[in-house]
Each structure stands twice: as structure tokens, then as C-alpha cells.
Amino acid sequence: MKFYEKIIKKPWPYWVGGILLGVLNIILLALTGKAWKITTGFLYWGLSFLELLGFNCLDWYYFSVYSNQLRKGETFIHNYYTILNLAVIVGALVAVLWASEFKFKKIKNRRQLFFGLLGGIIMGYGTRLSFGCNIGAYFSAIPSFSLHGWVFAIFMFIGAFIGTKILFKYLL
Amino acid sequence: MTEIKLDCMYEACPIPLLKAIKKLEKMDIGDVLILETDHSCSIKNVVEWAKKQGHNVDYMEVGEGEWEIYIEKRK
Numbered sequence: 526m527k528f529y530e531k532i533i534k535k536p537w538p539y540w541v542g543g544i545l546l547g548v549l550n551i552i553l554l555a556l557t558g559k560a561w562k563i564t565t566g567f568l569y570w571g572l573s574f575l576e577l578l579g580f581n582c583l584d585w586y587y588f589s590v591y592s593n594q595l596r597k598g599e600t601f602i603h604n605y606y607t608i609l610n611l612a613v614i615v616g617a618l619v620a621v622l623w624a625s626e627f628k629f630k631k632i633k634n635r636r637q638l639f640f641g642l643l644g645g646i647i648m649g650y651g652t653r654l655s656f657g658c659n660i661g662a663y664f665s666a667i668p669s670f671s672l673h674g675w676v677f678a679i680f681m682f683i684g685a686f687i688g689t690k691i692l693f694k695y696l697l
Numbered sequence: 698m699t700e701i702k703l704d705c706m707y708e709a710c711p712i713p714l715l716k717a718i719k720k721l722e723k724m725d726i727g728d729v730l731i732l733e734t735d736h737s738c739s740i741k742n743v744v745e746w747a748k749k750q751g752h753n754v755d756y757m758e759v760g761e762g763e764w765e766i767y768i769e770k771r772k
Binding site for chain 2: 626
């Protein structure tokens with residue numbers, strides 16, 4: 526019971542989570558040869574939906590500038606990122622079920638819906654310009670000694686600082 | 698001593714913490730803030746913040762994945 530309380534139920538300290546994420550990211554890179562990314566998978570899901578509607582997305586200017594990183598035989602749905610994203614969702618589900626904290630969360634009000642959608646659209650657009658979200662563009666980039674990770678980090682902290690000020694002053 | 702409820706249901710970081718900071722500013726010493734949340738990060742960051750400020754703080758799981766955080770304003 527003490528083990529359950531301590532390991533499964535209570536939130537872990539930030540430093541434990543940080544170390545685990547770092548170690549697991551190294552293992553993932555060593556096993557697959559690819560960095561951990563999340564939003565690229567969502568891009569592909571969106572593209573495959575647009576293709577269903579008849580768009581030919583790979584002709585877009587974006588893909589003449591940025592390479593689409595699919596390997597041979599991979600499709601927009603069947604690829605490395607889909608499996609990783611599903612694994613994150615399944616892992617999180619197992620964790621909340623085990624701690625018996627699972628619940629469906631409602632949308633609080635129209636304001637939350639509006640700002641949620643707005644934030645999501647801006648974030649989605651940003652991830653495509655910066656090689657990913659704070660996982661791909663920051664967490665995976667800096668240990669790969671990529672300069673773009675540091676540029677991303679600086680602006681992410683500035684953005685979070687300004688965002689929190691706006692949130693505190695005008696939106697709460 | 699008054700008890701003040703603060704509804705942070707269905708809201709994610711950093712909103713519960715920011716709402717608590719804003720509310721506590723307007724409260725008197727000795728008042729208790731009851732923050733209702735279903736965001737598991739809150740029982741970490743709100744509780745840590747309140748402790749650092751020197752308030753008395755405790756929390757309880759009142760339902761599956763739902764918590765009440767009690768903060769007694771000390772200064």
C-alpha cells in the first residue's frame with residue numbers, strides 16, 4: 526500500500542520526471558535512430574484527412590522547403606510518429622487508471638473553448654515553422670546539439686513570460 | 698475567518714495557480730481558500746507555491762481525479 530501511495534498515486538517530483546524523460550529519450554534515439562517528436566504525427570494525420578477530401582498536400586510549397594521525413598513504405602497514418610503518439614496516450618491512460626484518477630473533462634464555458642481553439646491554431650502553426658513543439662523543437666533538439674533548440678528555448682521562455690502576464694492581468 | 702471557494706474545474710496549468718494568487722491577494726489573513734480542481738498538476742504546483750509563501754496548505758482527493766486544496770492565508 527505504501528508503494529502504491531508513493532509511486533502510483535502521488536505526483537512525482539519534477540527532477541524524477543526530468544531524469545526519466547532524459548534517459549528514455551536517449552533509449553528511444555539509440556533504438557530507432559530518430560528523435561522524439563509529437564506534432565509531426567498530428568501534421569500527418571491532418572494531411573491524410575485532407576487527402577481523403579481530395580487535396581494533394583505533398584505539392585504544397587511547405588514540402589519543397591521542409592522535407593517530409595517519412596521512410597520508405599510509411600504512409601501518413603502508418604508511421605513512426607503515429608505509434609509514438611498512440612503510445613503516449615495509452616501510457617497516460619494506464620497511469621491515470623492505475624491511480625484511479627480517470628475522468629472525462631468538460632469544456633467549462635465558451636471562453637475556454639474559444640481561447641483553447643485559438644491557442645491550438647497558433648501553436649499548430651508555430652510548430653510547423655520551428656521543427657516541432659516543445660518536445661521536437663526543444664527537448665529533442667538541445668541534446669542533439671542543434672542550434673535551433675536554443676533559439677526555440679529563448680523565445681519559448683519569453684513567450685511564456687509575456688503570455689502569463691497577459692493571462693494574469695486581462696484574462697482571469 | 699471566512700471560507701472562499703474557487704472553482705478551477707476543467708482548467709489546466711497555469712490557470713489554477715494564477716487564479717489562486719489573484720484570489721489570495723484580496724483575502725484577509727486567517728481566511729481559507731478552497732480551490733476545487735481536477736488537474737493533477739495543481740496538487741503539486743499550487744501546494745508548493747503556497748508553502749513557499751508561508752501559508753498553511755493541505756489537499757484532499759474528494760472524488761476520482763478531483764481535489765480540494767485548502768490554503769489558509771498567513772501573511
